[in-house]
Amino acid sequence: MLASVINTSGWGSQEWLAAVVLAFIFVTMGVVLWRIFGMFKLARRRRAAPNLRPLRRSRTATRDDNPPTTSWPMLALLAILVPFGVVTASLPAQAGPIITRHDVASGSYEIATSDFPAVFFLEQQGPRKVCVATLIHAQWAITAAHCLDETSLKASLESGATFQVQLANETRAIDAFVIHPLYDQASARDVDLALLRFTAPVPFPRPILLADGDVSVGQLIHVFGWGFTGQGLSGRDHDDGKFRRASNRLTQVDSRFSVLFDDPRVDRGSTEDLEGMPSLGDSGGPALISTPQGYVLGGITVGEVIGAAFNEETQGSYGAVAVFEYLRLHRDWISSVVGISLESRSFTP
Numbered sequence: 001m002l003a004s005v006i007n008t009s010g011w012g013s014q015e016w017l018a019a020v021v022l023a024f025i026f027v028t029m030g031v032v033l034w035r036i037f038g039m040f041k042l043a044r045r046r047r048a049a050p051n052l053r054p055l056r057r058s059r060t061a062t063r064d065d066n067p068p069t070t071s072w073p074m075l076a077l078l079a080i081l082v083p084f085g086v087v088t089a090s091l092p093a094q095a096g097p098i099i100t101r102h103d104v105a106s107g108s109y110e111i112a113t114s115d116f117p118a119v120f121f122l123e124q125q126g127p128r129k130v131c132v133a134t135l136i137h138a139q140w141a142i143t144a145a146h147c148l149d150e151t152s153l154k155a156s157l158e159s160g161a162t163f164q165v166q167l168a169n170e171t172r173a174i175d176a177f178v179i180h181p182l183y184d185q186a187s188a189r190d191v192d193l194a195l196l197r198f199t200a201p202v203p204f205p206r207p208i209l210l211a212d213g214d215v216s217v218g219q220l221i222h223v224f225g226w227g228f229t230g231q232g233l234s235g236r237d238h239d240d241g242k243f244r245r246a247s248n249r250l251t252q253v254d255s256r257f258s259v260l261f262d263d264p265r266v267d268r269g270s271t272e273d274l275e276g277m278p279s280l281g282d283s284g285g286p287a288l289i290s291t292p293q294g295y296v297l298g299g300i301t302v303g304e305v306i307g308a309a310f311n312e313e314t315q316g317s318y319g320a321v322a323v324f325e326y327l328r329l330h331r332d333w334i335s336s337v338v339g340i341s342l343e344s345r346s347f348t349p
Helices: 013-044 072-081 153-158 327-338
Strands: 053-055 119-125 128-137 140-143 163-167 170-179 194-198 210-212 220-225 244-253 256-260 286-291 294-305 321-326 344-346
Touching (some): 128 294, 153 163, 210 327, 244 321
Parallel strands (some): 210 294, 210 344
Antiparallel strands (some): 140 194, 244 256, 294 321
16 A cells, blocks of 8 residues: 555665654654544533432442553554554444443343333433433332432422323323432432322333342342443443443442442452443432342432542443442331332342
């Protein structure tokens, strides 16, 4: 290809060396300019509201804050050598919402909304689907309380209107919400839960039953959402609006429970095949526990712990800790609002 532009028939080793060095300089300059341009765009970008709520809590697990990476000079050198056939390379594809493992295909996490019709997003904001809720009674759903402000739900109901959602491919109207009395983001006793009432009982889908029993460290849970996309090496990236499920095991249980996103390069023995983390936009989503009779609802996604390495732009990367409200502790409140004792199902931790 080079010979079609420049006559290289008389070139010796010195000329070829000079050409390679010059090409390396030009590619390096291009990479630097591209990175500067990317930083400029990032600085001007309107930050998305952090509706996977940051939580200031101490961590109980350690992480590798310096995973191995490929430096940009090496990438520049590869950019020179690959076209000449000296080196061949393949790059991993981007993953999808519910932050996923970097070494598992994004499509492995994708599921149809019809597989879990009682799980629905609250609002579509442009291409984004923001916040999640779960039907727990024919006329009631549960979500994170802070989702009422992250969407227009609260403002709509306070204005006297109803709030429309898509539940199992049908438009349903919400006419009331009830926030947990201990909801206060400035309080250590904060309970980030809200119940949503439909205008009338919905005949379909069947509600998801509450988990009956105590969860413990090591319990496998499944998390769901339409939120931001990304993979464990870099955290959240963009939003493609697809519905995904991931799995993880509880690492701490107290007034809330939490999971740690294990790095499969380090924690090979403890990483789930489809391990993942909730991402920006997944707040309010269910933490489901599998039983022989079906899934039961154990918790609600409320946020991510802010650690020393937390960065909103890389939220959800390996070592991140997601936090869930522990619904067993709030059964009395839920029953008092709904007006009946909700049906539940036991499970074996």
